[in-house]
Amino acid sequence: MxxxxxxxxxxxxxxxxxxxxxxxxxxxxxxxxxxxxxxxxxxxxxxxxxxxxxxxxxxxxxxxxxxxxxxxxxxxxxxxxxxxxxxxxxxxxxxxxxxxxxxxxxxxxxxxxxxxxxxxxxxxxxxxxxxxxxxxxxxxxxxxxxxxxxxxxxxxxxxxxxxxxxxxxxxxxxxxxxRSEQAAAFNAYYRTKMDQVAARVGSVEPKLPILVHAHAGGTACCFSAGSGIFTSMVHAAGGRSIAEGVLTGQMGQLSLEYILSADPFAYVATGGPFGGARGGITMGTGATAPEARDGLARVIETTGLDNLSAVRAGRAHALWHGFNDTPAHYLAVEALARWLHPDRMQGITPDASLAELNDRFLSIKMQGTYWVDLR
Known part of the structure; x- marks a missing residue:
């Protein structure tokens, strides 16, 4: 970026x-x-x-x-x-x-x-x-x-x-x-949520390195975001992607050797529908936290990523890949910020924000698992 x-x-x-x-x-x-x-x-x-x-x-x-x-x-x-x-x-x-x-x-x-x-x-x-x-x-x-x-x-x-x-x-x-009034109401809410995170973590230096492992398990290790999309969310959460500057496009492949040498502070896999059937992580509508967590553990074990210090320290997580194409991506920003800066994010939880989103705005609710921790 x-x-x-x-x-x-x-x-x-x-x-x-x-x-x-x-x-x-x-x-x-x-x-x-x-x-x-x-x-x-x-x-x-x-x-x-x-x-x-x-x-x-x-x-x-x-x-x-x-x-x-x-x-x-x-x-x-x-x-x-x-x-x-x-x-x-x-x-x-x-x-x-x-x-x-x-x-x-x-x-x-x-x-x-x-x-x-x-x-x-x-x-x-x-x-x-x-x-x-x-x-x-x-x-x-x-x-x-x-x-x-x-x-x-x-x-x-x-x-x-x-x-x-x-x-x-x-x-x-x-x-x-x-429906301009409804759009303005959502945008005001969105901006409030993004500004809350920025106030907590926006000035943090240095930015903590993170690996976003896209479509984890469903593709060869390790597909990641280079610019835009998840990388901009990582920035908003007070982090930096280890793929930034290495991958020239929006998405690309990182070698396991590079990832292990970069030793990111946190590891975040993304998953979605059919995750388990494709060897990935089942997340999103209808998914349960246990099956998402099981998929995350399987991906880490089968790719050799269990050697990362982030995994050994309990900083391994999974995120719904669908956040890459929805205005509800502020939920992903909140989750990322909590994983990177838990001490600064006290009182802000994506679980509460999702409940509020469903209650105040969405006529077709988000019902499933959208983030999970390995442990």
Whole structure:
């Protein structure tokens, strides 16, 4: 991560009032009012009224909708199958919540080259939501095609640079569906949570080294985050990733020899659905703490990471990999900060924050195991 990106959260707060100036009017929440907003690419998006038929080119944006709308599935005219294919437990929860979810038309599998432009046109949506990735790469190919066809589309994102993009993305989404007040309420809550952690650990020096072992056990040892994504969360938690500066991209492979020589202060594996079946760590919706802990122990033992002093000292943990693409990533920041600086984080717990998130905001609850300690 470059120095300019490290200051991203502060820069985004300064820029947010300018970005969202057109959103300030309470009239946007009224169903008949026109919407004018700039998306993450700086494109002006105009709707004659808040969107009610939305195509998601990334199904994983559904939880963001669930933060600010009481019935987000009712807004979806079609979507990518990435959520259905990659997260069976979460999709099963959706089916239990709304059996009609299986009838939502599929327009692709997630990667931009699988998205059917004709399928989107046939659904006649009043809004297409894209991520930076599904927008079509640097040239924005899918965006250009949608613009040429006269279909309103907007780019939001919670993956490429979550600490920079999440707040404006939630605000953009709120404006587009006529729920600016709800979006503002969540963003205020998010900022409070992030600022609480920053006040405790932001000035700590030196930053404690940490290994984030991504998709632990499901890939050869050891896949990690180089820039953005989890690395920015580690920074916010008062740490530094041992992959930073070693891996040139967002993700890459670290050798076991390098990891052992770096001897990080803490070890954090990430897991998700199908973790156990793939030799990884089962975490997320429906997962239990014992099965996540068992998976973590198995990964450490089978990879040779039990030689790390962090493991021997009890500083080995696991985190839900899905935090890499949701505005709820502040929960991961809290967990990381508690693992790195337990003495400074007294009174702040991700368990309490998750309960509050479910109670105050989410219409589709987060129910499962999202962080766990080896012991």
């Amino acid at each position: 470059t120095p300019s990106r490290r200051s991203a959260p502060l820069l985004s707060r300064r820029a947010l009032p300018l970005l969202l100036a057109p959103l300030a009017a309470p009239a946007l929440a009224r169903a008949g009012e026109a919407v004018v907003v700039k998306d993450l690419l700086g494109r002006e998006v105009r709707l004659p009224r808040p969107a009610r038929r939305i195509v998601l080119t990334q199904g994983r944006h559904l939880p963001a909708l669930a933060l600010i709308d009481p019935d987000p599935l009712s807004l979806i005219a079609g979507w990518s199958a990435d959520l259905r294919q990659a997260n069976a437990p979460e999709y099963a929860q959706l089916r239990a919540h709304a059996p009609g979810v299986d009838r939502i038309p599929i327009i692709g599998r997630g990667p931009v080259d699988t998205i059917s432009f004709e399928g989107i046109l046939g659904l006649q949506p009043d809004l297409v939501l894209l991520s930076r990735f599904t927008a079509g790469g640097p040239d924005g190919g899918l965006v250009r095609r949608l613009d040429a066809a006269g279909l309103p589309c907007a780019v939001i994102d919670f993956f490429a640079d979550p600490l920079m993009d999440s707040e404006p993305s939630v605000a953009i989404l709120g404006a587009l569906i006529g």
